[in-house]
Amino acid sequence: MKRVTAVAVLLLLLLLPLAWWKMPGGPVKTPPSSLGALPRREAPPTPGTGPSGEGSGNAGKSEQGPGESSPDPRxxxxxxxxxxxxxxxxxxxxxxxxxxxxxxxxxxxxxxxxxxxxxxxxxxxxxxxxxxxxxxxxxxxxxxxxxxxxxxxxLPRTWDVTVHLVDRRGAAVDGRVGASVGDHDYFASTDELGVATLRLGDGAEATFFGSCKDRPLLPPRDVVAPRGQAFVTLVADDAGVASGHVRWPGGEPMLGVDIFVRVNSSKVSSATTGDDGEFEILVPLEAVVSLEFDSERIPAPGEDERHVEGKLEGVRAGDTGLEFRTAWVPMDRALTVRIFGPDGPMASALVMVGWDLQFELASGLTDATGEWSSDKLPRGTVFVSVAAPDVAEDFWVPEPVLVSAESASVSFTLRRGREVAGELRTTDGIKLYVAHLEFFRGGERVATWECGDPDVFSVLIPAEGSGPLEIRATGFGGQKSYSGRASEVDPGARPIVDLAPSGNAPAPPWRRRSR
Known part of the structure; x- marks a missing residue:
């Protein structure tokens, strides 16, 4: 009997703690684990809340589970x-x-x-x-x-224009239309009726242009319309196809070069040659045209100086098997460059002659009389740029000039310079990756400046003369083009030029830039 009583008392003692754990207000029971009964790590309380969840700091938000991080505020x-x-x-x-x-x-x-x-x-x-x-x-x-x-x-004041793109018979044309108002361009695709609506920015007039898809039609001529005109019609000319090959002087095919159809000094269509020098190009019906390169000459692969020129005349729509042959540009032209400074002829000034500003043909220093000359330059137009001697004094240097084939000499005058330095900013905070600045005084351009990745600028202007400057700036950054200007600028101050977005960059490839 005593043994039974002892067992009952022992069981009662074992059950009392279990009953107490189940009572309201008792401790939370943690599930067992392989490492034993470890306490759960509770999430830290949200600021502004008490132990019972009182307060507004976490109102309306779900409970945060164990191990979850607090979501970023929005x-x-x-x-x-x-x-x-x-x-x-x-x-x-x-x-x-x-x-x-x-x-x-x-x-x-x-x-x-x-x-x-x-x-x-x-x-x-x-x-x-x-x-x-x-x-x-x-x-x-x-x-x-x-x-x-x-x-x-x-939004700014706008001007809606309905543009109709048609052929010579008035039939609808599938294509793209655009308009230029000041520094801004606007584009739209035509519908099945050849119609598109452009919403243009405020301006006195707009220049409308277009291009055609699929059909052998030449791009329409530009149309200029005053503000307020609600309808514009662009008419695409009928065309046929001419085809052939473009070859180097030795007969090898010229691949990847652009040729153009020229009518009355205007380029009306273009084509790029294929791997075998082949091309197909649109030619106006009932017209006799010439095929030309985009530039006067094309550089030869692997050559430092040798270029070719070429032209094919008498081309009509429907012609096939055309042979656009080329010839080497002769290198027997003589040119004399004279450089003057504030005190007369300037010796040891640098002269550079090239096909363009990047491709150099010849260079040298002026002699004691301020002259440099060469008789081994190509016929045709060339670029000539100069630089001041390596002296302590800063000189303003004129911009490079394009010298025609008929000119035997060209002169430059360098002046004492004065530095203008400032900052470039965009209104939307986007960093520019290239910028171009022009400086004007009294309506005359006195300097230009261009740089990649610009935040600041520094340029020399002629020291003589007085009056405020006007700075006109354009740039590109973040897939957008920018423009801005600063007026009444004191040359001695540090101007800040703000540039605002002016469109997307670069311009669509179908846009004609021949105007």
Missing amino acids: FAVSGRLLRFDGTPEPYSAICLSHSLSDTHYAVTDAHGAFRLESERPGKCHITTEDSSFPRVVTTIEIPADRDLDGVEIR
């Missing part, structure tokens, strides 16, 4: 995109960007409203991305403690 930016007259711009793409690698896109709704999100606060830019109207960049500041509401973006 900052909302909302507002409306409006036209210049205050009406909403629906279903239009916009972009919020802190940098090239930190961008967010959205589309406005039927009422022009938008909502964008960003992972971080601070200064950023909202850019319109719809190519049917001019790009607009708006700078905003996202606060660190709340979302940003009520942003209003207003």
Whole structure:
């Protein structure tokens, strides 16, 4: 009996702790593991909350599981995109960007409203991305403690034009149309009726152009229309195909070279030769034309100086088996370059002659009389550039000049220089990878400057003369082109030139640049 009582008491003592663990308010039971009963690592409490979850710091958010990291905060930016007259711009793409690698896109709704999100606060830019109207960049500041509401973006005044692309018989043409207004270009594809609508920026007039797909039609002639004209018709000329081969003087095929059809000094179509020098090119019907290279001459592979020239005349639509033969450019031209400084002829100045600014043909230093000459230059036009002697004094140097085939001499005058240095900035914070600046004083261009990866600039202008400068700048960066200017610039100050987006870069390859 005593043994039974002892066993019962022992069982009771063992069951009492278990009953206590199950009571309300008792400790949380942890599941066993292979390493024993280890306590669970709870997530740290959210700031502003107590042990029982009181407070608003984590209101509305789900519980965080073990081992999960806190999600990155997101900052909302909302507002409306409006036209210049205050009406909403629906279903239009916009972009919020802190940098090239930190961008967010959205589309406005039927009422022009938008909502964008960003992972971080601070200064950023909202850019319109719809190519049917001019790009607009708006700078905003996202606060660190709340979302940003009520942003209003207003588009500039625009001009809608319906463009009709047709052939000579008035039939619709499938193609692309475009227009230039100032420094801005606008593009659109035609529909099945040959119609496209362009929304242009504000300007006095626009130049319209186009290209054709699939059919043997020449690009239409440009049409200039004043602001307010609602309809423009572009007429593509009928054409036929001429084909043949382009060869080097020794008979080898010339591959990958561009040839053009020229009519009355205008280039109307082009073609690129294939692996065997073959080409097919559009020629106006009922016309006799000439085929020419894009430039006066083509460099020979592996040659430092030898170039070829060529031209094929009497070509008609439908001609086949044409042979576009070439000849070596003669290297027997004489040219004298004279350089003068503030005190007369300048000795030891550098002269460089080339096909262009990158391809050098000959160079040398001027003699005691300030002259340099050569009698082994190619016939035709050449570029001539000069540089000041290696002296302590800074000289303003004229820009390179293009010397015609008929000229036997050319002169340059160097002046004492004065430095103008400043900074380049873009309104949307994108870094430029190339920039070109022109400096004007009294309406006359006095200097140019070009550089890759630019943040600052430094250029010499003529020291004599007075009056403020005007700086005109263009550049490229982040798949966009930029432009800007600074007026009434004191040459002694450190000017800052702000550049705003002016379009996409580079221009589409189908765009004709012969105008």
